[in-house]
Amino acid sequence: MPTSDFDAADGGPPPRVLVADALLPADGPAVPCPAGVLLAGELARAGAAHRSGPIPLPGPGTEEGVLTAVFDGPDGGTAGLGAAAAPDDPAAGEAARAAFGAWRAVAGVPRRVLLAAPRSFCAGVERAVEAVERALEQHGPPVYVRKQIVHNSRVVAELEERGAVFVDELDAVPEGAVTVFSAHGVSPAVHAEAERRRLGVIDATCPLVSKVHAEARRFAGRGDTVVLIGHAGHEEVEGTLGEAPERTVLVENAEQAAALEVDDPGRVSYLTQTTLAVDETAGVVDALRDRFPELRGPDSADICYATTNRQEALSAIAAETDLVLVVGSGNSSNSVRLVELAERHGTPAHLIDGPADIRPGWLEGAAAIGLTAGASAPPALVDEVIAALRGLGPLSVTEHETTRETVRFSLPSPVRRG
Ligand code: 0CH
Ligand code: SF4
Numbered sequence: 313m314p315t316s317d318f319d320a321a322d323g324g325p326p327p328r329v330l331v332a333d334a335l336l337p338a339d340g341p342a343v344p345c346p347a348g349v350l351l352a353g354e355l356a357r358a359g360a361a362h363r364s365g366p367i368p369l370p371g372p373g374t375e376e377g378v379l380t381a382v383f384d385g386p387d388g389g390t391a392g393l394g395a396a397a398a399p400d401d402p403a404a405g406e407a408a409r410a411a412f413g414a415w416r417a418v419a420g421v422p423r424r425v426l427l428a429a430p431r432s433f434c435a436g437v438e439r440a441v442e443a444v445e446r447a448l449e450q451h452g453p454p455v456y457v458r459k460q461i462v463h464n465s466r467v468v469a470e471l472e473e474r475g476a477v478f479v480d481e482l483d484a485v486p487e488g489a490v491t492v493f494s495a496h497g498v499s500p501a502v503h504a505e506a507e508r509r510r511l512g513v514i515d516a517t518c519p520l521v522s523k524v525h526a527e528a529r530r531f532a533g534r535g536d537t538v539v540l541i542g543h544a545g546h547e548e549v550e551g552t553l554g555e556a557p558e559r560t561v562l563v564e565n566a567e568q569a570a571a572l573e574v575d576d577p578g579r580v581s582y583l584t585q586t587t588l589a590v591d592e593t594a595g596v597v598d599a600l601r602d603r604f605p606e607l608r609g610p611d612s613a614d615i616c617y618a619t620t621n622r623q624e625a626l627s628a629i630a631a632e633t634d635l636v637l638v639v640g641s642g643n644s645s646n647s648v649r650l651v652e653l654a655e656r657h658g659t660p661a662h663l664i665d666g667p668a669d670i671r672p673g674w675l676e677g678a679a680a681i682g683l684t685a686g687a688s689a690p691p692a693l694v695d696e697v698i699a700a701l702r703g704l705g706p707l708s709v710t711e712h713e714t715t716r717e718t719v720r721f722s723l724p725s726p727v728r729r730g
Contacts, residue, residue: 313330313367313377313378313396313399314399317330317396317398318330318398318401327362327363328360328361328362328398328401328403328404329360329361329396329404329411330362330363330365330367330395330396330397331345331348331352331355331362331363331364331365331394331395332348332365332366332367332392332393332394332395332396333345333348333364333365334367334392335367335368335380335392335394336366336369337368337369338368342366343382343390343391343392344385344391344703345391345392345393345394345703346391346700346702346703347391347393347419347700347704348364348393348394348703349667349668349696349700350667350670350672350700350703350704351393351395351411351415352364352668354410354411354414354415354672355395355411358407358410358411359407360403360407360408360411361404367380367395369382369392369394376399377396377397377398377399377405378394378395378396379393379409379412380393380394381393381412381416381419383420383705384705385702385705386702386705386706387706391419391703391705393415393416393419393703394412395408395411395412396408397409414672414673415672415704418672418675418676418704419704420704421679421704421705422679422706422707422708423678423680423681423701423705423706423707423708424680424681424708424710425680425681425683425698425701425708425709425710426632426633426681426682426683426710426712427683427684427694427698427709427711428622428625428682428683428684428712429711429712429713429714430621430622430713430714430715430717431622431625431639431684431685431689432639432687432689432690432693432694433687433688433689433690434617434687434717434719435518435618435717435719435720436520436687436721437462437495437518437688438720439516439721439722439723439724440461440492440494440516441461441462441467441471442727443492443516443723443724443727444457444461444476444492444516445474446723446727446729447490447492447514447726447727448471448474448475450727451490451512452475453474453475453477454475454476454477454489455475455477455490455491455492456476456477456478456479456484456485456486456489456490456491456492456511457476457477457491457492457494458479458481458482458485458491458492458493458494459479459480459494459496460478460494460643461476461478461492461494461495462494462495462496462644462688463496463640463641463643463645463688464640464641464644464688464690465641465665466665466689466692467688467690476492482505482511485509487510487511488509488510488511490511490512490514491511491512491514492514492516493513493514493516493517494516494517495517495518495521496517496548496551497518497521497522497524497547497552498515498517499550499551499552499553499554499555500554501554502554512726513726514724514726515724516724517551518586519721520586520616520617521551521552524583524585524614525551525552525555527583527614528540528552528555528556528560529555529556531556531581531583531608532555532556532560534579536559536579536580536581536608537559537561537575537576537580537581538556538559538581538582538583539560539561539563539569539572539580539582540552540561540563540582540584541563541564541569541582541583541584541585541593541597541600542562542564542584542585542588543585543588543645544562544564546645548645549562549585552585563596565596566595566596566599567599569596569600569603570599570602572600574604577603578606580600580604580606580607580608581609582597582600582607582608582609582610583609583610584610584614585614586614586615586616586619587615587619587645587649587687588615588619588649589623589649589652589653590613590615590620591653593615597609617717617719618646618687619646619649619687621714621715621717622646622650622684622686622687623649623650623653624714625712625714626638626650626653626654626682627653627657628712628714629682629712630653630659630661630682631657631658631659632680632682633678633680633681633682634659634660634677634679634680634681635659635660635661635662635674635675635680635681636651636654636659636660636662636681636683636684637661637662637664637670637674637681637682637683637697638651638661638663638664638684638686639664639683639684639689639697640663640664640665640686640688641663641686641688641689642663644686644687644688644689646686646687646688647663647685647687647689650684651663660674662674664697666693666697667696667697667699667700667701670697670700681701683697683698
């Protein structure tokens with residue numbers, strides 16, 4: 313292909329590799345290349361500038377620098393993979409050959425996807441995302457959001473595109489501006505600061521996180537030491553700790569629980585972060601109870617229904633699969649817990665923000681792939697992963713539903729209609 317095919321349309325740095333979104337034979341229909349996103353991910357990791365577009369399917373006497381393959385695809389059809397590097401760029405050529413070779417090696421073989429259900433957005437995330445969308449509709453941009461509304465890069469990027477401005481702390485918000493608090497909750501000190509600065513607050517804290525805050529106030533109010541089981545530095549933990557900071561201690565694991573010293577061992581209560589692993593947390597509570605036999609806790613578990621359901625759904629399929637992919641971002645606690653859970657079932661597991669994060673080596677010998685998504689990961693990302701995998705060969709997708717979720721929360725009052 314001529315070097316001019318690689319010129320950037322916008323005058324920016326030229327993409328040195330073209331990734332096929334379709335292969336075009338001289339005659340006959342185009343061959344779709346839905347796995348192009350996988351190739352693009354590999355090129356991105358190699359630092360190779362690239363863009364996608366159609367590539368002519370070379371006939372006999374393959375053109376220099378153009379790499380194409382056509383193989384059995386989904387539904388009895390064909391699928392393709394293709395890459396072409398700028399002829400004047402040997403480094404791009406090398407990157408294209410490596411990426412193409414790695415993905416070609418795992419393409420064209422049949423696979424099964426076992427799709428865990430429930431997965432993806434929970435009721436608290438639906439509510440929080442919709443709160444920002446409604447605030448944008450009602451007030452117009454910018455709408456400020458303290459911290460990521462939920463821990464997902466795609467959600468944040470899409471809301472940013474629509475005019476949401478994510479800030480770390482309220483001092484970055486102009487006096488009086490509309491400000492959304494994230495689903496993870498905030499401490500009373502943050503509420504006080506917002507009031508002082510006369511911000512128009514829309515509190516998108518999940519009602520199930522607010523319930524834990526209320527428990528913290530109740531347990532501390534009756535004179536107990538409150539043991540919060542959770543991860544240091546996590547926003548939800550920061551918020552809950554802030555309810556009764558002088559009476560609350562954070563415990564991250566069973567070892568810390570066993571070594572905990574308190575003023576009055578007869579007056580200890582525990583709470584948990586909502587997004588922990590159910591099995592691990594039970595071990596921490598057991599260790600606390602061994603140490604403080606009169607330990608009291610919440611009436612019902614603080615680990616929420618959505619976290620629990622996603623873990624149960626994954627547990628039901630993990631052992632039957634060769635590989636588990638969890639769609640979610642790296643700072644999403646509940647998503648990371650799903651990866652660890654699959655690993656405890658003995659299955660290699662990886663957290664991916666989307667299809668571009670999948671590595672070809674993971675698929676070697678992986679005939680059955682378990683797929684799930686954390687509570688903050690949009691369902692569309694799961695669809696994108698399946699679409700990309702379909703581009704690698706015949707794919708059967710079976711959903712395994714362990715329970716059906718019907719929980720819905722009403723929107724925060726400032727953005728509720730009617
Ligand atoms: O799992 P974490 O708590 O990190 O949060 P997320 O990924 O934004 O998922 C939604 C839960 C929000 C608060 O429970
Ligand atoms: Fe609420 Fe649970 Fe979703 Fe967190 S994971 S937002 S606590 S429903």
